[in-house]
Amino acid sequence: MAGHSKWKNIQGRKNAQDSKRAKVFQKLAKEIYVAAKSGADPALNPALRLVMDKAKAANMPNDNMERAIQKAAGNQAGENYDEISYEGYGPGGVAVLVHALTDNKNRTGTNVRVAFNKNGGSLGETGSVAYMFNRKGYLVVLRENLDLSEDEFILLAIEAGAEDIITSDEAFEVFTAPADFTVVKDELEQAGLKFEAAELTMQPTLYQEVPENKRAEFDKMISILEDDDDVQEVYTNSNND
Structure with missing residues (x-):
């Protein structure tokens, strides 16, 4: 059936993530914590179940998942995260969509903007690439x-x-x-x-080729975004993925 494969890109990122496993687990724990705020039982909370499945696919230990759930169930103060998305263009005009969970919007917004601006990209308005x-x-x-x-x-x-x-x-x-x-x-x-x-x-829904002379700059920008502690996911319409 028709379509554009994500798998080769995921394979590459999995290999890179092997050296960043602690950071990956930290981000997954944050997702689990946020989802568990709406209910600690995955059988009754579809959002929690989905993120736990995602964590299992990343080989996150069960103890780590359970700690994040118990932390949410304990309703501890000072653990409030906002979901926020950023949209923009990378080098070569590639659309970039960034999803973050943050307890400090100013910090996250600044980090994302710097990642775009210093690597040939430009941050856009809400709705500029989400469509x-x-x-x-x-x-x-x-x-x-x-x-x-x-x-x-x-x-x-x-x-x-x-x-x-x-x-x-x-x-x-x-x-x-x-x-x-x-x-x-x-x-x-x-x-x-x-x-x-x-x-x-x-x-x-459509793909954009990254020019060869922009590829290194594009890869650097995506890597910086993905390494940010507040950034959960980075999506692009790069045809090179």
Whole structure:
């Protein structure tokens, strides 16, 4: 089925994250904490369940997840985070969407602006690039973990409610409507499938090539944004991902 693969980009980031595992877990703990504020039982809190699944896919220890949940349940003071998004363009005109959880909007806004401005980008107004992305559920199943043929897998995913499926030599990537994500994920899990990635993501509706002479600058900007403690996700419509 048609589509643009995210998997190679995710593989590259997973390799890079191996050396930054503590920071990855810290960001996931923050997401879990925020989600658990609405209920500490993942069976009754879909948002918490989703972020816990994301944490499991990143191999976050159960103890770390439980500590974040208990911290939220304890309702300790001084742990309030705001969700905020930033939109702009990177080198070569690539759209960049940044999602953050922060207890200090001024600090986060300054860090994000500096990352853009010092690396050939420009921060835009709200809505300047968000229209180029659609919210989607995203699942990855590695072929090496699958006993089904490609046709059998595609049929199973479609029957479960998948909107789009991208195939490669290494993996199947399944995209769903946000409202269908949990249903599709549950049905595929019940069929015995295991996921290398399971999350809600932002999928570009159109893609932009990064010029070769801008690639290093673009990569540096994205790396700085992703390393920021307040930044949870960075999405781009780069065709080079």
